Amino acid sequence: MSRAIPLQAHAVTRSQLETRALFASRSLVDRMRSLYRELEQLTGAPITLHRALLCIGENPGLAASQLAEMLGMKRPAVSHILRSLAARGWIERHRSESDQRSVQIVPTAEGRQILRLTSGRAVGILKRAMHNLSVEHLESLAGGIEALLSQLPPDSRGPNGKLSSP
Secondary structure, eight states, X not given: OOOXXXXXXXXXXXXXXXXXXXXXXXXXXXXXXXXXXXXXHHHSSOHHHHHHHHHHHHSTTBOHHHHHHHHTOXXXXXXXXXXXXXXXXXXEXXXXXXXXXXXXXXXXXXXXXXXXXXXXSHHHHHHHHXXXXXXXXXXXXXHHHHHHHHTSOOOOBOTTSSBOOO
């Protein structure tokens, strides 16, 4: 005759869950940092430029305001990124024929080549991995990360992405 094991013996403690979440978070950060370093070494460009180029490559004709929204950045920071991308020859800006105030951003042939060269590397890899998760996992992940971020101190970087003095 088998004895029933008390439910508490199988229950995971809060401390064990915190440790598991901490290890998983660190593993994700370390993995992405490694992929970002590899990409930056390959092209000599910081990851923020690659993120922007990917958005532009996926949405040719994008406006700067749309890019800022997609990247979750402020317009001055995006203006800096666009200047850097243009200086590298990776993007061009075209004025809309219907509205001369509207500027559309498109990748150049060199920008498209960079996207082909770096496809499957750091930028987009997390997006593709998330695409394979179920809706339930995505909801749980998004909610959990948002809750965790709300417990962290605010970002001390200014609109240009550099650390601001206290």
